Amino acid sequence: MNILNAVFVDPFAQMIAAPDLLVQTIWEGFVSGVLYALIALGFVLIYKASGVFNFAQGIMMVFAALTLVGLHEKGVPAWIALLATIAVMYVLALAIERLVLRPLVNQPDIMLLMATFGITYFLIGFGELVFGGNPKSMIAQELFLPSGALDFKVLGGSVTLQKLDIAAAAIAIVMVAVLGLFFQKTRIGRALRAVADDHQAALSVGISLNQIWVIVWFAAGVVALATGIMWGARSEVSFALQVVALKALPVLILGGLTSIPGAIVGGLIIGVGEKLGEFYWGRLIGSGIESWLAYFIALAFLWFRPQGLFGERIIERI
Amino acid sequence: MSEKRAIAAGEALLSLEHVSLSFGGVTAISDVSFDIRKGEIRAIIGPNGAGKTSMLNVINGFYQPQIGRILFRGQARARMRPYEAASQGIARTFQNVALFKGMTTLDNIMTGRSLRMKKGLFWQALRHGPALEEEIAHRRVCEGIIDFLEIEHVRKTPVGALPYGLQKRVELGRALAMEPELLLLDEPTAGMNLEEKEDMSRFIVEANRRLGATIALIEHDIGVVMDLSTRVVVLEYGRKIADDVPDVVKADQKVIDAYLGVAH
Numbered sequence: 001m002n003i004l005n006a007v008f009v010d011p012f013a014q015m016i017a018a019p020d021l022l023v024q025t026i027w028e029g030f031v032s033g034v035l036y037a038l039i040a041l042g043f044v045l046i047y048k049a050s051g052v053f054n055f056a057q058g059i060m061m062v063f064a065a066l067t068l069v070g071l072h073e074k075g076v077p078a079w080i081a082l083l084a085t086i087a088v089m090y091v092l093a094l095a096i097e098r099l100v101l102r103p104l105v106n107q108p109d110i111m112l113l114m115a116t117f118g119i120t121y122f123l124i125g126f127g128e129l130v131f132g133g134n135p136k137s138m139i140a141q142e143l144f145l146p147s148g149a150l151d152f153k154v155l156g157g158s159v160t161l162q163k164l165d166i167a168a169a170a171i172a173i174v175m176v177a178v179l180g181l182f183f184q185k186t187r188i189g190r191a192l193r194a195v196a197d198d199h200q201a202a203l204s205v206g207i208s209l210n211q212i213w214v215i216v217w218f219a220a221g222v223v224a225l226a227t228g229i230m231w232g233a234r235s236e237v238s239f240a241l242q243v244v245a246l247k248a249l250p251v252l253i254l255g256g257l258t259s260i261p262g263a264i265v266g267g268l269i270i271g272v273g274e275k276l277g278e279f280y281w282g283r284l285i286g287s288g289i290e291s292w293l294a295y296f297i298a299l300a301f302l303w304f305r306p307q308g309l310f311g312e313r314i315i316e317r318i
Numbered sequence: 319m320s321e322k323r324a325i326a327a328g329e330a331l332l333s334l335e336h337v338s339l340s341f342g343g344v345t346a347i348s349d350v351s352f353d354i355r356k357g358e359i360r361a362i363i364g365p366n367g368a369g370k371t372s373m374l375n376v377i378n379g380f381y382q383p384q385i386g387r388i389l390f391r392g393q394a395r396a397r398m399r400p401y402e403a404a405s406q407g408i409a410r411t412f413q414n415v416a417l418f419k420g421m422t423t424l425d426n427i428m429t430g431r432s433l434r435m436k437k438g439l440f441w442q443a444l445r446h447g448p449a450l451e452e453e454i455a456h457r458r459v460c461e462g463i464i465d466f467l468e469i470e471h472v473r474k475t476p477v478g479a480l481p482y483g484l485q486k487r488v489e490l491g492r493a494l495a496m497e498p499e500l501l502l503l504d505e506p507t508a509g510m511n512l513e514e515k516e517d518m519s520r521f522i523v524e525a526n527r528r529l530g531a532t533i534a535l536i537e538h539d540i541g542v543v544m545d546l547s548t549r550v551v552v553l554e555y556g557r558k559i560a561d562d563v564p565d566v567v568k569a570d571q572k573v574i575d576a577y578l579g580v581a582h
Contacts, residue, residue: 186449186453187428187431187432187435187449187453190421190425190428190429190432191429191432193418193420193421193425194418194421194429197417197418197419197420197421198416198417198418198419200380200400200412200416201412201416201417201418202418202429203380203399203400203401203404204378204400204404204409204410204412204416205404205409205429205430205432205433205492205493205496206400206401206404206405206432206433206496207401207429207432208401209401
């Protein structure tokens with residue numbers, strides 16, 4: 001009886017008793033959710049256009065942030081370092097298309113997946129070689145990211161919003177909106193959706209697969225850079241950060257691998273869900289719940305919707 | 319009829335010379351030569367497995383023949399990829415409709431303009447200035463094609479939701495949007511009822527006469543072939559067994575045998 005009470009009654013009573021704490025928790029969940037969504041978006045972009053599950057997405061995030069900070073450490077001004085990092089991500093996209101994707105075209109998916117493992121270890125090694133393996137702090141101030149906090153009086157209490165979190169959420173939302181518009185409304189966006197739908201037909205109307213691959217890997221690289229800056233500013237820039245990217249996996253399971261809205265909604269559900277779970281139910285099992293709750297939520301979803309929230313249902317004729 | 323004869327005597331847009339194609343030990347096409355002349359509707363017919371679709375795949379660069387030479391506009395062509403074939407003005411449709419199913423009719427047809435839209439990534443990202451003007455101009459062309467194919471009512475419908483006959487039309491529209499010099503049609507009327515076949519035949523003839531596309535057509539419906547085509551090439555087991563105007567081909571004993579079987 002006690003247990004049932006602690007699981008089904010108590011947490012909700014607390015939520016109602018202290019609504020400001022609830023708002024605070026949801027806000028924190030929302031911010032990490034937006035960032036998870038951004039990482040998941042990187043996976044979805046690449047998966048849709050080239051059918052590759054890019055295991056290296058997490059390390060691309062770390063590598064981008066590391067390049068930015070590393071260049072700044074070597075005396076490059078922050079804005080130039082930012083532009084240079086974007087250029088590096090473009091070169092990386094070109095190199096991956098030329099050296100990895102093109103030679104492996106028409107190979108089984110598992111080969112391409114293994115190749116992205118290769119990219120992962122290459123980027124770890126290369127990053128450490130050039131910039132060293134020590135954790136660095138993000139150059140948040142130099143990039144004019146705000147610091148400090150705002151207090152709001154709501155619902156008879158107060159809610160504290162970190163300015164950095166507000167900026168992170170705003171940038172993420174703008175990026176998602178811009179990418180969405182770009183893919184819906186422009187020729188290259190149309191070409192990208194075409195490639196995602198049918199490779200052969202796309203080729204027959206003169207869409208160059210190679211060009212599209214470079215563009216999506218570059219777009220995923222820029223998204224990785226943005227998430228790297230945000231996560232880096234919230235903690236620090238180190239290879240340990242790639243663990244965060246693994247949180248994108250439950251997001252993808254939830255949202256479906258092929259859906260951009262799915263990545264966003266999935267990210268938010270996971271972000272808010274794990275913060276609420278940690279805060280209200282965590283103490284029941286001695287906390288630490290945050291590190292695995294996301295996977296549990298995803299697993300629960302899989303029982304009922306194996307194709308994810310917005311994923312394509314595969315119906316095969318037999 | 320006299321018009322057909324005049325075109326049949328014109329200059330070749332595409333010539334295939336002694337083309338052979340095999341996959342491992344299986345021969346799909348062996349030593350086939352024929353040409354497609356400017357302005358004609360050239361039918362390629364033959365029983366199932368005769369190598370017709372392989373022939374189209376060779377022409378638009380999906381397959382590379384091991385032996386033989388292909389001349390396009392009088393120039394011998396090197397190894398070519400589909401992307402390059404498309405940029406030289408070769409468009410095609412597929413036997414099993416290959417549309418972008420999640421996209422609308424209009425968007426599908428707009429992809430046909432891919433090669434003609436050249437404004438850079440930068441302007442497109444801004445969706446402003448030159449890129450916007452370009453988008454509008456190409457949109458106008460596509461609306462014209464949509465009117466021509468009488469599919470205005472499904473302009474904004476995702477093509478996956480359209481009935482088969484309309485999907486075939488959208489696919490033709492996408493190919494026409496490329497303003498192709500050579501249009502390859504792989505069984506454009508397959509699976510259609512009589513009325514749909516008549517509509518499709520009319521669009522093919524109009525595309526040929528009004529829009530000036532040279533057409534190579536694979537078709538099983540002999541009635542459609544006889545009505546539309548200027549000349550017919552007949553394949554069987556990857557070999558060419560006849561090549562002439564429809565009336566002559568129809569009476570050819572080898573063709574009759576290929577279709578009806580021979581008593582041994």
